[in-house]
Amino acid sequence: MEWLLEANTAGHKFALMAIAILLFAVVMGGILFAVDRPKRVPTWVVVAGFLGPTLLLLVVGLVYPALSTIRGSFYDKTGDEFIGLDNYARIFTDDGFQRVLLNTALWVVLVPLVTTALGLVYAYLVDRTRFESLAKALVFLPMAISMVGAGVIWRFVYEFRPDQPGVNQIGLLNQLLVLVGIEPQQFLLTAPANTLYLIVVMIWIQAGFAMTVLSAAIKAIPDDVVEAARLDGVGGFQMFRYVTVPSIRPALVVVLTTIAIVTLKVFDVVRTMTGGNFGTSVVANEFYTQAFRQFNFGLGAALAVLLFVLVVPIIAYNVRQLRLSEEIR
Amino acid sequence: MTTTTPVMAPVPGEADTRGRVHSRAERAQKRLTSRTASVAAIVIAVLWTVPTFGLLLTSFRPELDIRRSGWWSMFTDPQFTVDNYNQVLYGGGTDFATLFVNSLVITLPSVVIPITLALLAAYAFAWIPFKGRSVLFVAVFALQIVPLQVTLIPLLSLYVDSGLAGSFWTVWLSHSMFALPLAIFLLHNFMREIPPSLVEAARMDGAGHVKIFFQVLLPLLTPAIAAFGVFQFLWVWNDLLVSLTFASSPDTVPLTVRLADMVGSRGSDWYLLAAGAFVAMVVPLIVFVALQRFFVRGLLAGSVKG
Amino acid sequence: MTMRARGRRSAVLAGGLGVALVLAGCGADEIDGGGGGGAEAAADSEIDCAPYEEFGDLEGETVTVYTSIVDPEDQPHIDSYVPFEECTGVDVQYEGSREFEAQLVVRTQSGNAPDIAFIPQPGLLANLVASGDVVPAPDQTEANVEEYWDESWKEYGTVDGEFYAAPLGANAKSFVWYSPAAFEEAGYEIPQTWDEMIALSEEIAATGAKPWCAGIGSGDATGWPATDWLEDVVLRQAGPEVYDQWVNHEIPFNDPRIVEALNTVGEILKNPDFVNGGLGDVQSVASTAFDDAALPILDGSCWMHRQASFYQANWPEGTEIGEDGDVFAFPLPPIGSEGTPPVLGGGEFTAAFNDDPATQAFQTYLSSPEWANIKAQVSGPGWVSANTGLDVDNLESPIDQLSAELFQDPEAVFRFDGSDLMPGEIGAGRLWTELTSWIANDKASEAVLTDVENAWPAS
Structure with missing residues (x-):
């Protein structure tokens, strides 16, 4: 038992890893073998075999914490006393909160749309060109960088130094401004533009995901479709607009949805760049601040629940898409 | 591009491979001639790369220079040093090899386990008709929004009670749990787009679900799995929060935690941050470059019906 | 902080x-x-x-x-x-x-x-x-x-x-960093009282230079250096008893004496003639990272920077710290009296x-x-x-x-440090953000302190 829990040499660790994967394979194999009796086993047993382990993990890891969060949102900061809707009331009466909500809306609308659009256009443009692999690797690069690294990278873009003799700009953008004779700007200081500058960072990070997925989708468009369009005299932008985009619609929905949800949850961009100051905070950042900086678990929980609520429209949209595609099928 | 494999687009009856290759080459020709398109692509690529490039240069600059001037001054006044990397790699008390091992040991099972589980679950949601399927699927999908942070205390309590706390098992389990909703959502999308006729045909032959899954779907999905695997690899490799909570003991601590601490104790030491960020990037980049061909053809291969 | x-x-x-x-x-x-x-x-x-x-x-x-x-x-x-x-x-x-x-x-x-x-x-x-x-x-x-x-x-x-x-x-924390060499060259004395310090600042400002540099940026903790300023001045101007009452919320957060203290801080931090040497205008105080904020002292574009002893680690390698070195610090002088300044x-x-x-x-x-x-x-x-x-x-x-x-x-x-003793939502939250907008948006001192007072947790 001890051997399975404590590994302190590289060999031991890799052995443990192999055992874990093997163990997992054996368990799953056993389950699947047990349900693999085509006629004799009722459907629910098969479903349980395929879904059971997953649902178990999800219930323990996500559903239970989510439910206790919902419960916690009705309790005070230490979780001892039931205070009804007070936490929610506090969120919505706080004077700064409209700004937070507005910012969140801005993020969740702009990031998925712009990221997907950019990713799509770029994927389309570099598709089957000679430098495709390199071109994609460049845009994918930010995905491989940790949040900490991204924070530093963008600091060197937005950093401000006054326009004085003997003082050099450190931020790239301000250097460019100075070069064309404009006063350097405090990019992160002035609301509401600063939120846009933060959004740029998020778009920069996520574009690689959108580009990769959409590029694959474009490549999967059957050639006969493209060929038929070409024979009809469609080309260039028309092709993009009337053939490519409609053909990869499901992929677009997937990308939009995924990025929208990631954006709703994201807070580290805001935290590392402005700390939520200067009117840049978003709901997820407020949640983190309350729950883990100020130990106000009740209020933090209420903010988390608000995130659950904000995602409902996205889910509803996806359910609709699901229904539509089921109908077609 | 001339080696396009028909398997990637699982459309039955599409046998004319040679014709496809031909027409694709034609299309490529056509697009290359469009100058605006090329310019636009180059502009985006440059915009995306310049900030990182700046950091790369910064990581080789002396500390004082970094504070005093922008990285572009390296072109006019080249000052080059590898001290930053030396300090990152050898300056701290931790052995970097151990950190890499830990990161790898954490990451591999955290990629294999959730993807396998998600594949099975996605199969069930896509191809096994059962009561409440849609509702359950939407519920799983909706779990994506649960912020990781709310799960930390309940999970850690559980691990402490079960005596697992501090071991790799808790990290693997946690990463698997957190990855599942998105993995199921994405893989379900691939799964669903596979032509029903293929599955029907197998069923007619008397194959059970397990057989259909392994013999019909899995081969078609290999590229998508590899592609998603790379994403999951990147997310786990770059993860800080889960490792911090469940893997912070010296025997399990991964690279990211160590790098983040370096950042923390040296808030102003951008020169170390810059070098550290690149050290942490090496493995993800290798993985991406090595598996890029799967992205190119694989992900969402089945997303469009023929 | x-x-x-x-x-x-x-x-x-x-x-x-x-x-x-x-x-x-x-x-x-x-x-x-x-x-x-x-x-x-x-x-x-x-x-x-x-x-x-x-x-x-x-x-x-x-x-x-x-x-x-x-x-x-x-x-x-x-x-x-x-x-x-x-x-x-x-x-x-x-x-x-x-x-x-x-x-x-x-x-x-x-x-x-x-x-x-x-x-x-x-x-x-x-x-x-x-x-x-x-x-x-x-x-x-x-x-x-x-x-x-x-x-x-x-x-x-x-x-x-x-x-x-x-x-x-x-x-x-009650230190003012300066360059001994630069002070000597210009013939400036280390101020023993607050008034002397202000007089010195005006003297420097009269030469066209900015005497002070400051920065309260610190990622998600932006604003804490400003709380140290306020606490230091409350301790000096209103005295330790009022300081204790204020920290323990036995007097309102926006007590007139606290408003006065914040205004005293503002006479330096929000004075366009005094800040922000080598770093920009008053607003730049809000956005400059605290760990970079004293560096202009090294190149002579700033003269004084109030920051704790731990700032010594932020000077670039090779900077000599000491009474005859490149940089050193003097205790932030007392207000209204001579003698030992509070710490x-x-x-x-x-x-x-x-x-x-x-x-x-x-x-x-x-x-x-x-x-x-x-x-x-x-x-x-x-x-x-x-x-x-x-x-x-x-x-x-x-x-x-x-x-x-x-x-x-x-x-x-x-x-x-009082902000460490206050409830987290104030001392590590509202007070930071309010003081940040006090500088960034030129929010009035009364409004800042009143908003903090209103945010003070009920229990």
């Missing part, structure tokens, strides 16, 4: 000195028993084991320590435990994380608490005590603290009359989560002057303790020595 930034800063950064001195190397150095009378022990780096024997046979026991102090400042800590480990046979396992505050709460709530944590804010200590996780300090530790610390320090480790946590490291400071406290004998023995060791002196010797510049048994000569950097002298000066009024 901050939850996180404070956590890591207050531990005091040890400059470029990442490589720890091997303790054995210090064996030859004299270790002052610190008034405790350990002259015999001085010949060797060994410590007197007697105080730990009464905890019983500890051979083979393990004590886990969780802190916010990370690389490279962690190594001196680890090294300083060696004599204790040799003495008792206890194995001390050290773990530092910059996400300490959040993680500590996650761990204690999950039943995975460490044996000992170094807590940088008394406010956090009170929270942990309230949730029932922290156990009171053993008598031996308490006796050490009573003997070697100013009583205000013991008070900060006490919750509801029960003593929990002995002070560990400390830092002094605002911070520090961390040793809280235990169980009462195992090994844990208690280690707590006692950390509260002893022996430990403080050993720690001083193995640390580079950037570590001080308010332990009066600490021999100032064991400290390496002049600014540390100056801090220690201030801590040990019975004349000097010491007060702990």
Whole structure:
């Protein structure tokens, strides 16, 4: 038992890893073998075999914490006393909160749309060109960088130094401004533009995901479709607009949805760049601040629940898409 | 591009491979001639790369220079040093090899386990008709929004009670749990787009679900799995929060935690941050470059019906 | 100051000195028993084991320590435990994380608490005590603290009359950094009173230069340097009694005396003639990272910068710190009188989560002057303790020595950083953001303090 829990040499660790994967394979194999009796086993047993382990993990890891969060949102900061809707009331009466909500809306609308659009256009443009692999690797690069690294990278873009003799700009953008004779700007200081500058960072990070997925989708468009369009005299932008985009619609929905949800949850961009100051905070950042900086678990929980609520429209949209595609099928 | 494999687009009856290759080459020709398109692509690529490039240069600059001037001054006044990397790699008390091992040991099972589980679950949601399927699927999908942070205390309590706390098992389990909703959502999308006729045909032959899954779907999905695997690899490799909570003991601590601490104790030491960020990037980049061909053809291969 | 930034800063950064001195190397150095009378022990780096024997046979026991102090400042800590480990046979396992505050709460709530944590804010200590996780300090530790610390320090480790946590490291905040060389060249004197300081600022401003540079940016903790400014001025202008009442919310947060203090700060920080040397206009104070804010002193575009002793780690490598060096600091002068200026400071406290004998023995060791002196010797510049048994000569950097002298000066009024004592939502939240917009958006002092007052938690 001890051997399975404590590994302190590289060999031991890799052995443990192999055992874990093997163990997992054996368990799953056993389950699947047990349900693999085509006629004799009722459907629910098969479903349980395929879904059971997953649902178990999800219930323990996500559903239970989510439910206790919902419960916690009705309790005070230490979780001892039931205070009804007070936490929610506090969120919505706080004077700064409209700004937070507005910012969140801005993020969740702009990031998925712009990221997907950019990713799509770029994927389309570099598709089957000679430098495709390199071109994609460049845009994918930010995905491989940790949040900490991204924070530093963008600091060197937005950093401000006054326009004085003997003082050099450190931020790239301000250097460019100075070069064309404009006063350097405090990019992160002035609301509401600063939120846009933060959004740029998020778009920069996520574009690689959108580009990769959409590029694959474009490549999967059957050639006969493209060929038929070409024979009809469609080309260039028309092709993009009337053939490519409609053909990869499901992929677009997937990308939009995924990025929208990631954006709703994201807070580290805001935290590392402005700390939520200067009117840049978003709901997820407020949640983190309350729950883990100020130990106000009740209020933090209420903010988390608000995130659950904000995602409902996205889910509803996806359910609709699901229904539509089921109908077609 | 001339080696396009028909398997990637699982459309039955599409046998004319040679014709496809031909027409694709034609299309490529056509697009290359469009100058605006090329310019636009180059502009985006440059915009995306310049900030990182700046950091790369910064990581080789002396500390004082970094504070005093922008990285572009390296072109006019080249000052080059590898001290930053030396300090990152050898300056701290931790052995970097151990950190890499830990990161790898954490990451591999955290990629294999959730993807396998998600594949099975996605199969069930896509191809096994059962009561409440849609509702359950939407519920799983909706779990994506649960912020990781709310799960930390309940999970850690559980691990402490079960005596697992501090071991790799808790990290693997946690990463698997957190990855599942998105993995199921994405893989379900691939799964669903596979032509029903293929599955029907197998069923007619008397194959059970397990057989259909392994013999019909899995081969078609290999590229998508590899592609998603790379994403999951990147997310786990770059993860800080889960490792911090469940893997912070010296025997399990991964690279990211160590790098983040370096950042923390040296808030102003951008020169170390810059070098550290690149050290942490090496493995993800290798993985991406090595598996890029799967992205190119694989992900969402089945997303469009023929 | 901050939850996180404070956590890591207050531990005091040890400059470029990442490589720890091997303790054995210090064996030859004299270790002052610190008034405790350990002259015999001085010949060797060994410590007197007697105080730990009464905890019983500890051979083979393990004590886990969780802190916010990370690389490279962690190594001196680890090294300083060696004599204790040799003495008792206890194995001390050290773990530092910059996400300490959040993680500590996650761990204690999950039943995975460490044996000992170094807590940088008394406010956090009170929270942990309230949730029932922290156990009171053993008598031996308490006796050490009573003997070697100013009583205000013991008070900060006490919750509801029960003593929990002995002070560990400390830092002094009431410093103004300047360039001795530049001052001498220009013929400026170090101001002894606030008025002299303002007069000097005006004199410098008259030459067209900006006398002050400041920056309150600190990522998610942006704003904390401004709280230190406000606290320093409240302490000087309104006095320690009002300071205590204000911190404990016995007077409204927007009491007229506090408004007056904030306006006094504004006469410097929001004065376009005075700031922001080498960094921009008044607004740039809000966006400049605190760790970069004093650097213009080096190139002569700024003259003075108020920041704590731990700022010494932020000077670029090669900067000489000292009375005749490139930079040094003078105590922020008192307002309205001459004499010893009050000291605002911070520090961390040793809280235990169980009462195992090994844990208690280690707590006692950390509260002893022996430990403080050993720690001083193995640390580079950037570590001080308010332990009066600490021999100032064991400290390496002049600014540390100056801090220690201030801590040990019975004349000097010491007060702990108030924002650390206030409830977290104020001291590590609303006050930061309000003071940030006080500068960034030129929000009025009354409005700022009134908004904080309204946000003060009801209970």
